């Protein structure tokens with residue numbers, strides 16, 4: 001079955017996604033009967049392109065990485081993200097999917113939410129690694145997608161490619177998540193591990209930026225906003241909380257954090273940024289001293305983990321011992337396969 005894709009956002013994650021799609025092209029075709037074309041790309045400062053017969057995404061990626069603009073490769077037939085989405089909607093492919101990877105906007109989740117709305121309104125499925133839509137508007141977007149018979153999937157929003165939302169949705173029928181508690185931000189966990197070992201803050205952050213793991217605006221990581229957005233998404237999806245990241249009680253790393261981290265380690269404890277939530281309560285993101293026996297205390301560097309407390313299965317822990325861009329790209333790929341599976345044998 002042919003799937004036409006439009007990439008809204010073409011930064012670190014989307015460019016790695018393009019490479020991963022290419023690497024997995026044969027498995028997608030053989031195991032999932034999924035044959036894709038990328039027909040449109042929209043960025044903020046690197047131009048926009050739409051080619052209804054498919055475009056060379058690898059060429060586009062190398063051109064953008066060299067500082068070029070997409071409209072230098074081929075004359076643009078669409079000039080912004082909304083025109084690219086509208087153009088995708090005219091495709092005759094059985095499946096049309098918008099891949100949303102624009103920058104997280106922590107004020108209100110826009111324009112990512114507007115991109116999702118535009119896609120769903122024009123009959124396109126959505127997969128996204130952006131936390132904004134699920135953190136600010138999950139209930140409404142999920143209902144809109146369901147009513148239209150479309151998918152709105154966002155596995156990459158929390159813990160990259162490690163299945164969190166898929167795990168609960170696909171493999172835990174009737175079980176309800178009552179609480180969650182975890183380390184969900186790689187950048188701050190890496191920094192806290194460096195600080196407790198006596199390293200300085202700036203080089204630890206620079207390493208995360210060099211790997212493309214820190215947010216475009218790293219203060220979103222450091223000030224706890226990224227973790228708050230993830231906590232809001234988890235609460236919205238698992239607990240129908242209907243909140244935004246601004247409803248999360250939030251603490252970030254500050255001037256006294258290095259000393260606290262070193263002192264905690266000297267006492268055999270670990271200082272970690274913990275995101276937690278429970279039904280009927282405001283989620284929180286807080287620097288917390290963990291005893292050595294705490295599962296989360298054992299997580300160093302970029303490692304993440306989430307403990308879900310459920311009504312039937314009690315506590316389930318899922319760990320991500322290392323993370324990189326490929327994992328986030330994989331989340332998009334796995335969501336794409338979910339869209340394909342839901343289409344069944346039709347088309």
Ligand SMILES: NC(=O)c1ccc[n+]([C@@H]2O[C@H](COP(=O)([O-])OP(=O)(O)OC[C@H]3O[C@@H](n4cnc5c(N)ncnc54)[C@H](OP(=O)(O)O)[C@@H]3O)[C@@H](O)[C@H]2O)c1
Pocket residue numbers: 008009010011012013014042043044045046047081101102103104111129130131156157160212213214215216324325328
């Ligand atoms: N990096 C990770 O490890 C990771 C992990 C999980 C989730 N995420 C999420 O995935 C998303 C993408 O991350 P990234 O690392 O790829 O970010 P990035 O490298 O900063 O790329 C963001 C892309 O979005 C484009 N963009 C921004 N605003 C736009 C708009 N209004 N219309 C069209 N395009 C727009 C940018 O265009 P220009 O290049 O022209 O500015 C850029 O191509 C973010 O929401 C992030 O939170 C990232």
